[in-house]
Amino acid sequence: MMTTIGDVARHAGVSRSTVSYALSGKRAISDETRDRIGQAIAELGFTPNAGARALKTAQTMVLGLLLQFHADEFAPAMLQYVLPVSEAARDHGYDILMVTDPHGPEAIRRIANSDMVDGIVLLDVTHADPRLPAIAEVKKPAALIGLPGGAAGVDVFDLDFGEAARMLVDHLQERGHRELVLVSPPYHVVERGGSYVWRFREGAVERAARYGIQIHPYYGESRQPAITTSVNALLDAHPKATALIVHNDATIAALPSILRDRGVRVPDDLSVVSLYSRDFGEEFSLPFTAVESAAGELGRRAVAQLVRRITKSPDAGPSLVRFVPPVLTDRGSTR
Amino acid sequence: MMTTIGDVARHAGVSRSTVSYALSGKRAISDETRDRIGQAIAELGFTPNAGARALKTAQTMVLGLLLQFHADEFAPAMLQYVLPVSEAARDHGYDILMVTDPHGPEAIRRIANSDMVDGIVLLDVTHADPRLPAIAEVKKPAALIGLPGGAAGVDVFDLDFGEAARMLVDHLQERGHRELVLVSPPYHVVERGGSYVWRFREGAVERAARYGIQIHPYYGESRQPAITTSVNALLDAHPKATALIVHNDATIAALPSILRDRGVRVPDDLSVVSLYSRDFGEEFSLPFTAVESAAGELGRRAVAQLVRRITKSPDAGPSLVRFVPPVLTDRGSTR
DNA sequence: CTGAAAGCGCTTACAG
DNA sequence: CTGAAAGCGCTTACAG
Structure with missing residues (x-):
């Protein structure tokens, strides 16, 4: 046949x-x-026949892409990472085996040990990510998007969240703001080890301290109506704050409505800065000055490096940790 | 090794x-x-070794999942389909090869003819979908989500958009509304053959006519600021309309802000009904009475049937067309 | 410039 | 209850 x-x-x-x-x-x-x-x-x-070729050459021309969807979290930003990874893989001649299995470590062992993939991309890596031992064990090249706690032994790509926070504080400081409110992701993201939460937070707090700027850091929410309640509560608590730094996708998406309901105009009554990707901002019609989350660049760089590991000799140098430098886009939401 | x-x-x-x-x-x-x-x-x-096993058994235990991302379109709803397909596949013992290649027909030939997959799921199928000839040609079982124009020769799953529209018109008619405005997806979706646009539209128009209800159908926008401009324009044009039917993800996501800016309260000043999935509504905090778009059920049913085709003898009966019946969730946005 | 043969890692009739 | 052998469809030394 x-x-x-x-x-x-x-x-x-x-x-x-x-x-x-x-x-x-x-x-x-x-x-x-x-x-x-x-x-x-x-x-x-x-x-x-791809299977026969893979059997003979020991190359599948497939990359594994591991995603996790956490209940009670805001999913729409995930697509900003998946697409660039998929497109970059195709550009390099690879297909994508997408794994959404909540049992990450087992899934990694399964696809790696059965030689279904030549390498693995891990999305949304956390501080003590339970998938990392499995990655180390399976002896396949891997690239991480998101910063793990220790040395992972594989290549790591992430936005420089500390620097992103410092840029935003600088931006506000230059405009004379002296009291800020910071909304981080929900606290359960910290508990899960999402280091971008505290890297951004510490960057903002330290920078503000250096300038003698008052900053009130909070953990935000990921679902309505809690988002609205919490934003209102903290704006009420800090009536003299002149600027809001939002590092929380669900909150920034809801913010235009919340501020409108309060009768707060941006930037006349309140300055707002945030962190999100260009596409995300467009989809949600967000008019805020923000640091780009650079999902596309992270995905492309992770894939390019992974392909390098696969095609070059097994040990093509020590593992990399690359922080993509943040880029600020001024959309006029500060005064 | x-x-x-x-x-x-x-x-x-x-x-x-x-x-x-x-x-x-x-x-x-x-x-x-x-x-x-x-x-x-x-x-x-x-x-x-998966490749060796596949070579011998002629089964890869992998399903191809074809998505397309159209520029100038609202992407966040896509995830509502991808995830259930992936999870259903895993439940049946299959992995997912995700293909986002914009050259759909070629991608289908590539993964099918090289025997990388046992079957294929096509997302977002259009009236004259250019991928269908490739599907017919490659002789692999396939399942479509979205209704093609002719007989596809493969199994088709879609929401009954006509019935969804009729249910929403009925809901408004029962509450005494006599003049409605309908916002469909952007016109370029019609041009691309997205039959759900006209199936919903015709369902709504015919049903309204039967009741002698006035209905003003429009094609909406997919990006700001055009969304706000267009919604304002059509509400201005029909000051006596008492209800809005929104069949447009980007518009419904933006609607709360737009109405607030106009000082329009729902449902006191205007009744609003829509069509979206439960998850989508939660992510965007949408408080509207709506028909569920049933993405999860469509994905699960498509996968289940595809697996049946793969595992049962080649011709397990004629190809199916299944319309998932709509379910209306009343969130109190009508009066 | 081309061919015959071995072998990648499995599964499954065939044989006992 | 178990084993030896063939073969799935390729690629690549080896030989000429």
């Missing part, structure tokens, strides 16, 4: 190895033979 | 076939032999 390389060889009157070499270009083939093979392939509609 | 079934066999002092049968359970094995094999597997850490 399926056309094999043997069918093509027979049809073209050559050996199977010649067809294989014609396909790979790994040795010289006479023009006439190449033409006959090309014609046979066109007539029969041949595509090499 | 990698542990093979031969290593396990040697370690356990049995033949490779015995190990294989112990794993598959396809023939009786003495307790003692089974124990020795189990121990060997545990000590050596054996997982069968």
Whole structure:
């Protein structure tokens, strides 16, 4: 039923190895033979069997992509990472095996030990990510998006959240703000080890302290109506604060409505800065000055480095930790 | 380097076939032999090579999932389909090869002809979807989410958008509304063949006509600030309309802000009904009476049927077209 | 420039 | 209850 390389060889009157070499270009083939093979392939509609090729070459040309969806969390930002990873993989000739299994470590062992993938991308890596021991154990190249606590032994890519916070505080300081409120992600993200929460928070708090700026840090919420309640409560608690730093996707998405209901105008009554990706901002129509979360660049760099690890000799240098420098986009939401 | 079934066999002092049968359970094995094999597997850490198994059995245990992201469209709703498909696949023992390649037909030929997948799920299928000829050509089982124009020769799952519209009009009619405004998806979705646009629209228009209700149908926008401008324009144009039917994700997400800016209260000044999934509504904090878009159920049913096609004999009956009946959730946004 | 043969790691008739 | 052998569809030394 399926056309094999043997069918093509027979049809073209050559050996199977010649067809294989014609396909790979790994040795010289006479023009006439190449033409006959090309014609046979066109007539029969041949595509090499990926499993057989993988078995022989020990390369699947597939990357594993591990995502996790946490209940009670704001999912729409996830897509900003998945798409660039998928597109970058295709650009490098790889397909994506997407795994959403909540049992991350087991899923990693399964796809790695059965050799379904040549390498693995982990999204949303946490401080003590339970998937990291599995990654170390399976001996496949891997790239992480998100900063783990210790040395992971694999390549790590993340936004420089500390620097992002400092840039935003600087931006407000330059405009004369002396009292700020900071809304971080929900506290359960800290408990899960989402280090971007405290890296951003510490960056903001330290920078504010250096300037003698008062800053009131809070953990926000991820769902309505708690978001509205909490934002209102902390604005009430700090009536003299002139600026709000929002490091919380669900909160920034809800903020326009909340402020409108309070009759608060941005930037006249309150300055607002945040951290989100350009696409996310567009989808939610967010008009705030913000640091780009750089999901696309992180995804592309992680894939490029992973492919390098796969294709170069097993130990192509020590593992990398790369912080993408933040970029601030001024959308006029500060005064 | 990698542990093979031969290593396990040697370690356990049995033949490779015995190990294989112990794993598959396809023939009786003495307790003692089974124990020795189990121990060997545990000590050596054996997982069968997926490529070799696929080559021999002609089954990859992988499903292809094809998504497309259209520029100038509202992406967050896509995740509501991807996740249930992925989870349902895992429940059936399958992994997901996710393909976001904008060249859909080529991507289908590639993953199907190289036998990377046992079946294919197509998301967001349109009236004259260019991917359908490729699906027909490759001779792999497939399941579509979204209704194609003609007979696809494969199983089709979609929400009954006509019925959804009729339910919403009924709901408004029962409450005495006599003049409605309908916001459909952007017109370019119609041009692309998104039949859910006109199925919903026709359902609403016909139902309204039957009741003698005036209805003003419009195509909406997918991005700000056009959304705000267009909603304001059509509310201005129909000051006597008492209810709004929104069949447009980007518009419904923006609606709370827009109405607040106009000083319009729901449902006192205006009744609003819509169509979206429960998760989507939660993420965007949407308080509107709506028909559930049933993304989860569609994904699960598509996968279940696809697996049936794969595992049962090649022709397990004629191809199906299944419309999931809409369910209305009253959130009190009508009066 | 081309071919015959071995082998990647499995599964499964065939044989006992 | 178990084993030896064939074969899935490729790639790549080896040989000419």
